[in-house]
Amino acid sequence: MTPHTTEALARFAASFERSRIPADVRHAAAQCLLNWAGCALGGAGHPAVERAMAALLPFSGAPSASLIGRGERCDPLHAALFNGISSHVLDFDDTHLATLVHPSGPVISAALALAQHQAVDGKRFVDAIALGIEVECRVALGVYPAHYDIGWHITGTAGVFGATAAAGRLLGLDETRMAWALGIAATQAAGLREMFGTMCKSLHPGRAAQGGLNAALMAHAGFTSSTRAIEAPRGFARVTCGDPHLDDVTSGLGESWEILKNSYKPYACGVVIHPVIDACLDLRRSNAFSPDDIAAVELDVHPLVLELTGKTEPATGLEGKFSVFHAAAIALLRGESSFRDFTDEAVRDANVIALRRRIVAKIVAGTREDEARVTMTLRNGERLSRHVPNALGSLARPMSDEDIERKFRDLAQDVLPQAQIDQAIGLCWKIDEQPDAGRVGAALSPQPQVSYPTRA
């Protein structure tokens, strides 16, 4: 056991010099910001966000912070909560594949809310995101996989540490207060995997963001905590994980960066489906056929695809996200795979259903998780096949800046006018040069308030 995990992270979050944060890490923070912003815009009208706001907005304090994709404003603590929910509710946000943490929801939701409350320039904001995500992913590394296997939703539990570190950095906490802040975070860390499939799943990054901001503010005011909150016998790691390996938290801290191993999702559905979608889109783009021509489709996949996404007759948009058959049918039929294709309406589309039922999946030994082969038989007997060795968005084939920007535009197009979309993209890519990072909040909020179509 590393003796001083909490203090090492506190020192890193409070005192690590900007000059030692590499340029590629700073760029990754901008990618995180743009991807987070797109996801929050796309999720802003979701009933989970609407209902959380209906419940809690009456208790908001002075409205200094923006709600992404919405016209309302509220206090920073509630803004962190609501934006954390909207950024995760489409299951479309970033993933640190080594731990399954979704890093940006907790960290950026907290950091932006605070940056709208007090003046923060872009450089400090990027520092906070980079260091916050590093703390979050490293706490997760110290307890994964046992912690996750037990049933903790690690985005909630590790997330609050990241949000705390980011907010604490922006507040200028010294090392002692940063350690207290991480302790206040540790003793609030929560989130159960039992909640998957309910609105509470997206509550987790929201609560982590709000709790982290709370923790940093309280430590700033001198509220004390243990400075051994992670590594102590009754601290976070041992209590929530039978088998912590805390050396992984601090080993190479400030030298190797977990944010560089972050990944972005091109499609708003289970990640194991992604290589199948890539293959289907490629087949559709490269060949002239009508959906009616398709007699049968065979998917050669990794075993997890059927275990996690084997739903043959999805009844809701949410179930569609976990149906490889729906995802493949959509891609072949529509030649796209937008988040709009995973709605209740889409899974009930008669044409989608008809094609879906002609698709079978087969587990092929030796297939990797990010690999798939799709073979289509047309009614004229012709067979078309496409092999995808690495899905788009995998570490071997990451989404490019252009891919992330395209995803953002798709998510933003119903929420913001075109000129504002262009402006927001520019702001995010050049966040490091902004005199006032809080402007990102306003840039991502429509004026006047948009009204959302009701979604199921």
Place this chain on the structure above:
Amino acid sequence: MTPHTTEALARFAASFERSRIPADVRHAAAQCLLNWAGCALGGAGHPAVERAMAALLPFSGAPSASLIGRGERCDPLHAALFNGISSHVLDFDDTHLATLVHPSGPVISAALALAQHQAVDGKRFVDAIALGIEVECRVALGVYPAHYDIGWHITGTAGVFGATAAAGRLLGLDETRMAWALGIAATQAAGLREMFGTMCKSLHPGRAAQGGLNAALMAHAGFTSSTRAIEAPRGFARVTCGDPHLDDVTSGLGESWEILKNSYKPYACGVVIHPVIDACLDLRRSNAFSPDDIAAVELDVHPLVLELTGKTEPATGLEGKFSVFHAAAIALLRGESSFRDFTDEAVRDANVIALRRRIVAKIVAGTREDEARVTMTLRNGERLSRHVPNALGSLARPMSDEDIERKFRDLAQDVLPQAQIDQAIGLCWKIDEQPDAGRVGAALSPQPQVSYPTRA
């Protein structure tokens, strides 16, 4: 495993008829209220409360709720947090001995904040307290002791369920929404024992109160959750306890009442010290001697007394709460044992130190936890001895209504004027007959704002 723990508790909290809540349970709820109120008054000026307020009051919404013992008001969510902290910060609140839960902090802090936000009569308020405490203690019974042994501060983790049930009852949640509310609670349940000795210990009931109120409000607005949040394989009980025994949660629900097994502390220090204090106070009251006459004192005690409270030279008030020597010296010297006797000043008092050093403790096999014998040798050779078979506040010798009222007066006397103390006591004892339970909040708040002496 009971299959439907969460739904059974939800049904109980939402639908259990008032007519089936026995009179002694209703009276116990009033005892809880008065004891909670006293503890919160005594703790209201503690630095933990001051610093939490300094950090978070700037973010408060419309001030509809009182802060006990203070002049400020704030929104109900923050009031639940601050009052939960102040009610626990003296380590003087009630204890459900079977689980070590401190039941009232989470439940009453949430219920009163809500009762000040919307009109609630006394009967509904008492229903909510009784049912909330029942849910809280029963969730705890299902996971204790493994859950506590692992390192969870059960007042935080079980507390949020109780706060949720109480707030949900006041909001009139139906059974489905109550189950969602308990699920939202489950996925926020947190609090580590590592925090003992820091301000975060009292944060736990505060956060439980605030989180429970949040959970009830969100479920009321339709925010969904699992309805198997407690008993599911990745639900609260299995994730936080290797060995849950969920039958204990629901067995006899609505027939036997845990609130009747709640206990109150007469002295603001570790409960294992209490029989020693009883014996010392009795010796002092029954005999004429001056402290200078005391040559030596011998304490015959249970082994836990030395394990938990064996500190011979406490340096702070907090350490004094865990020193049987300090507690015994104070009782013999001053003939009292007020919460004021466990301050930094008291443990540094030269007379206290001199007497403390003449006290020895001896583990005597067969002594029960609530039993002690104190034998004093005077300089003239005379020996005085007192045996206490059951400490005041133990289940075998509970504090009477008069004892609780005396404790309240001691805690309130520096904070409220005498007339207001009398009025508040009357209000609490007759809470069941009040047309507006929220009046308790104002009755416990000084006007104008008191200024607190700085405490270490």
